[in-house]
Amino acid sequence: MKTWTDKEKKRTLSIYDHHELRQLHDRIAQSVWREKFHIQTVTGLMNDPNGFCFFDGKWHLFYQWFPFGAVHGLKHWYHVESEDLMTWENKGLAMKPDLLYDNQGCYSGSALIEDGTLYLAYTGNNKDVFGKRHPYQVLAWLNEKGEYEKLDHPLIGQLEDYTEHVRDPKLFRHNGRYYILLGAQDKEEHGKFLLFSSEELKQGWKMEGELKVRGYDHFGYMVECPDLEKVGDDWVLLFSPQGLEAEGELYNCKYNNVYFVGKMDFENLEFVPEGPFRELDRGFDFYAAQCAMQEEYPDTAVLVGWFGCGDYTYPITDEEGWAGLQTLPRELTVENGRLLQKPARSLVNLRGRKLFEARNGSIVSDSMHGLMPRTAIMRLDDPENESIQLNLFARSRKNGFAISYDKFRRKLVFDKGDLINQCNEEFGTSRTITLEDGLKSLEIYLDRSSVEVFVNDGEYVVSARIFPTAEENLIRMGGKNIDLVIYDTNTTVEDSFVI
Numbered sequence: 233m234k235t236w237t238d239k240e241k242k243r244t245l246s247i248y249d250h251h252e253l254r255q256l257h258d259r260i261a262q263s264v265w266r267e268k269f270h271i272q273t274v275t276g277l278m279n280d281p282n283g284f285c286f287f288d289g290k291w292h293l294f295y296q297w298f299p300f301g302a303v304h305g306l307k308h309w310y311h312v313e314s315e316d317l318m319t320w321e322n323k324g325l326a327m328k329p330d331l332l333y334d335n336q337g338c339y340s341g342s343a344l345i346e347d348g349t350l351y352l353a354y355t356g357n358n359k360d361v362f363g364k365r366h367p368y369q370v371l372a373w374l375n376e377k378g379e380y381e382k383l384d385h386p387l388i389g390q391l392e393d394y395t396e397h398v399r400d401p402k403l404f405r406h407n408g409r410y411y412i413l414l415g416a417q418d419k420e421e422h423g424k425f426l427l428f429s430s431e432e433l434k435q436g437w438k439m440e441g442e443l444k445v446r447g448y449d450h451f452g453y454m455v456e457c458p459d460l461e462k463v464g465d466d467w468v469l470l471f472s473p474q475g476l477e478a479e480g481e482l483y484n485c486k487y488n489n490v491y492f493v494g495k496m497d498f499e500n501l502e503f504v505p506e507g508p509f510r511e512l513d514r515g516f517d518f519y520a521a522q523c524a525m526q527e528e529y530p531d532t533a534v535l536v537g538w539f540g541c542g543d544y545t546y547p548i549t550d551e552e553g554w555a556g557l558q559t560l561p562r563e564l565t566v567e568n569g570r571l572l573q574k575p576a577r578s579l580v581n582l583r584g585r586k587l588f589e590a591r592n593g594s595i596v597s598d599s600m601h602g603l604m605p606r607t608a609i610m611r612l613d614d615p616e617n618e619s620i621q622l623n624l625f626a627r628s629r630k631n632g633f634a635i636s637y638d639k640f641r642r643k644l645v646f647d648k649g650d651l652i653n654q655c656n657e658e659f660g661t662s663r664t665i666t667l668e669d670g671l672k673s674l675e676i677y678l679d680r681s682s683v684e685v686f687v688n689d690g691e692y693v694v695s696a697r698i699f700p701t702a703e704e705n706l707i708r709m710g711g712k713n714i715d716l717v718i719y720d721t722n723t724t725v726e727d728s729f730v731i
């Protein structure tokens with residue numbers, strides 16, 4: 233495994249790097265783990281989604297990007313674009329560290345469309361000559377020449393009462409005012425939310441104070457990537473707290489991404505939750521999710537998450553020189569105080585040819601003959617809440633990625649422990665969800681190195697990066713009276729080299 237020197241990690245992209253990166257891209261494009269329908273890094277490492285929005289008739293997503301290899305080096309913003317949230321095109325570099333304020337990385341942030349202009353608020357990660365970090369909240373916009381222009385002064389500077397960990401601005405407008413919500417750590421090392429507001433976008437920002445969440449003093453030791461969205465009549469506060477302790481079935485990843493549904497009281501700087509916070513994903517690899525600004529679908533929010541997690545490594549693709557995906561976009565609605573997360577509506581068009589069909593437990597058609605396709609969309613309906621067993625990428629006596637439901641204990645279990653290639657096993661190789669109302673359906677999206685399972689039409693989602701080998705080529709399925717259809721998939725992300 234390559235060890236990266238500090239100097240190598242601090243490299244900024246320049247036009248002279250084109251040839252080197254093209255070679256890197258051409259090499260990784262050969263990888264059997266490159267995806268067919270997920271946004272994947274063009275080269276190097278991708279982490280959080282940033283600046284997700286609908287602008288000028290298209291969906292725009294940016295991601296945290298270190299171009300030169302699979303390591304968390306100096307962060308740039310890379311841009312991808314889509315007309316339908318299904319087909320994505322690589323657009324190239326959006327922003328790189330070139331200000332004093334962002335000399336050690338253009339960190340995460342969000343988008344706002346104002347008077348036909350796309351604005352981006354992000355954290356400039358500055359370090360001084362002594363290596364001390366100073367976070368600044370910076371504004372940029374897409375100018376008429378199609379360039380990303382940065383404001384020469386930060387909107388928000390350093391804050392005395394907080395540590396150096398203050399970041400990830402969520403910029404939004406409410407009742408005619410502009411707001412920025414930040415994740416922060418106070419001097420007692422508690423995770424907090426900070427709210428700022430201004431009459432104008434480019435100046436006049438003042439701190440309103442900490443945004444309190446009724447019933448809670450703080451969240452772990454740091455809050456990252458906060459987001460606040462109106463979904464129908466409810467407000468949803470989404471965030472990535474660091475330092476939550478695992479509690480049985482819950483919070484088993486190194487870092488976990490959670491949400492509250494409730495009411496937002498801007499006057500009293502208080503979020504009033506309707507229930508406890510819940511995980512956005514109950515799987516293995518999901519963090520720092522962000523919703524698109526609600527221009528296109530006002531009644532629902534569209535969410536994308538980083539298909540990974542801070543401090544995780546994925547040795548098999550790290551070796552190849554790349555790391556990271558984004559999850560499929562999910563549409564959010566609120567029902568009974570909880571989020572329902574469904575694959576974005578356009579994703580029905582991902583389905584290709586039907587490969588397998590069973591109705592009421594009996595096979596109707598089968599062109600797979602027990603062999604596991606490398607990509608597939610599987611829809612299982614379990615109208616009678618029977619026990620099921622699905623072994624994906626199995627081999628003799630090994631269960632591969634196993635999904636099982638026990639109708640007596642009402643436990644749905646995802647187990648990746650039998651796969652040959654393992655990653656981040658120290659955070660567990662299985663996840664369990666107790667389904668109070670039983671199992672009704674599973675919709676499974678399998679791409680070449682990932683699996684996402686939507687349980688009971690969005691009641692839960694389970695995401696996992698998996699790296700099955702050629703010899704893990706069997707599928708085994710069992711379940712009385714179930715309906716199961718397996719489709720081939722279309723290719724909707726072109727693995728093109730654009731920087």
Ligand code: FRU
Pocket residue numbers: 279280296307339340341355399400456457519520542
């Ligand atoms: C979350 C995060 C953000 C930060 C970014 C840096 O994964 O740590 O808080 O802005 O990544 O890449």
